[in-house]
Amino acid sequence: NAGVTQTPKFRILKIGQSMTLQCAQDMNHNYMYWYRQDPGMGLKLIYYSVGAGITDKGEVPNGYNVSRSTTEDFPLRLELAAPSQTSVYFCASSYSRTAAVANYGYTFGSGTRLTVV
Amino acid sequence: KNQVEQSPQSLIILEGKNCTLQCNYTVSPFSNLRWYKQDTGRGPVSLTIMTFSENTKSNGRYTATLDADTKQSSLHITASQLSDSASYICVVSGRNAGNNRKLIWGLGTSLAVNP
Numbered sequence A: 001n002a003g004v005t006q007t008p009k010f011r012i013l014k015i016g017q018s019m020t021l022q023c024a025q026d027m028n029h030n031y032m033y034w035y036r037q038d039p040g041m042g043l044k045l046i047y048y049s050v051g052a053g054i055t056d057k058g059e060v061p062n063g064y065n066v067s068r069s070t071t072e073d074f075p076l077r078l079e080l081a082a083p084s085q086t087s088v089y090f091c092a093s094s095y096s097r098t099a100a101v102a103n104y105g106y107t108f109g110s111g112t113r114l115t116v117v
Numbered sequence B: 001k002n003q004v005e006q007s008p009q010s011l012i013i014l015e016g017k018n019c020t021l022q023c024n025y026t027v028s029p030f031s032n033l034r035w036y037k038q039d040t041g042r043g044p045v046s047l048t049i050m051t052f053s054e055n056t057k058s059n060g061r062y063t064a065t066l067d068a069d070t071k072q073s074s075l076h077i078t079a080s081q082l083s084d085s086a087s088y089i090c091v092v093s094g095r096n097a098g099n100n101r102k103l104i105w106g107l108g109t110s111l112a113v114n115p
Helices: none
Strands: A004-007 A010-013 A019-025 A031-037 A044-051 A054-057 A064-066 A076-078 A087-094 A112-116 B004-007 B010-014 B019-025 B030-038 B045-051 B056-059 B062-067 B072-077 B086-095 B101-105 B109-114
Touching (some): A019 A112, B004 B086, B010 B019, B019 B109, B045 B056, B072 B086
Parallel strands (some): A010 A112
Antiparallel strands (some): A019 A076, A087 A112, B086 B101, B086 B109
């Protein structure tokens, strides 16, 4: 049981380049999320998904796209990288969006540290 | 103004000592409050989740309290260990328009446990 797996762990992009951050979970969780964490700031929700084929915007979706073709995978796409997207990106999953029932919390991956230069 | 305020911003204690971290929130209506531990370079790990009807919950040496009337929570760590060195983040789930619950993350308290 690997939990939530993110790849790559580190990446340096040039301005204007594109890339996809991969996220996979093996817990059969319906809900998946992408967050970014900037120094001195709380986590900000980028996109989330309530199940295969369903995605929705979070607080800071501009410059990103997602897809959810399977329950397990939830990739995050950066089309035209900008310096403002330099951050640490975390993928998470949960049994439900509120995750308050029976102490279910969010399970996070170990993060992708992205630098755009 | 951040709707979830944590204090202190950072804390240094000696191994074996106890400590208490504070979280004040203004999120309303309130759904639940969570405490996460985040080790450097890792993703957050859930410690506790409490709904408005719960006023205390324990997870090993971690005990969280919640006063929904005063909108305050605390995380008490007993007999600290070097591995407790991490950032502790308070997260409040509110309910915005459209009945979509939203997580509001605090900035965390950075705890260093020294030998």
